[in-house]
Amino acid sequence: MIVQIAGNVKYPITLDPTVWIFDDRKLTFTEVFNPEEAKVDEEEEDELKRKSLRFDREVYQQKINPPVNKSINRYEKQRIMKGTFLMPLKPFLHTSEPGSDVTEASLVTDEGEHIIQADDLAESLLLFAEEGKPLKEEGPVHLYLKDGSNRETPVKGIKKIVLK
Numbered sequence: 001m002i003v004q005i006a007g008n009v010k011y012p013i014t015l016d017p018t019v020w021i022f023d024d025r026k027l028t029f030t031e032v033f034n035p036e037e038a039k040v041d042e043e044e045e046d047e048l049k050r051k052s053l054r055f056d057r058e059v060y061q062q063k064i065n066p067p068v069n070k071s072i073n074r075y076e077k078q079r080i081m082k083g084t085f086l087m088p089l090k091p092f093l094h095t096s097e098p099g100s101d102v103t104e105a106s107l108v109t110d111e112g113e114h115i116i117q118a119d120d121l122a123e124s125l126l127l128f129a130e131e132g133k134p135l136k137e138e139g140p141v142h143l144y145l146k147d148g149s150n151r152e153t154p155v156k157g158i159k160k161i162v163l164k
Helices: 017-022 029-033 035-061 070-082 090-096 118-122
Strands: 003-007 013-015 085-088 104-109 112-117 125-130 142-144 158-163
Touching: 003 090, 013 090, 017 085, 017 125, 029 035, 029 085, 090 118, 104 118, 112 118
Parallel strands: 003 158
Antiparallel strands: 003 013, 085 125, 104 112, 104 158, 125 142
């Protein structure tokens, strides 16, 4: 369940997608590919937060000390348990410090290698959780291009990214 970034890099790194569920940089599938629908979800979340704050104020006025932000934490837990999440690949590539002459990358999977341009790779996203669960079959990650052109046919089962 790990992915290595190797090849023409200063620092080869190993990624563990199972811990990304706790990373604030993660994006939902809806946020990336259906931004209109995500806006509706965000408005619902904001409404829930407003209701939670209003409830907290009323309870504090009654001199009762409830657990802080319990409903917000419950919402976030529910979101994590049911969400489909993607992680931008750019920060990890930046950390590995690729050589200035890198023009392409090879995505190593169980089914072979897929060649992708370095610029497209830098702007891509890795799907790491579907319905709140890590990708065990065809995992650990699937690669989606930011423009959504491979949305129906992502590169699945990536085990290693070799920059050339």
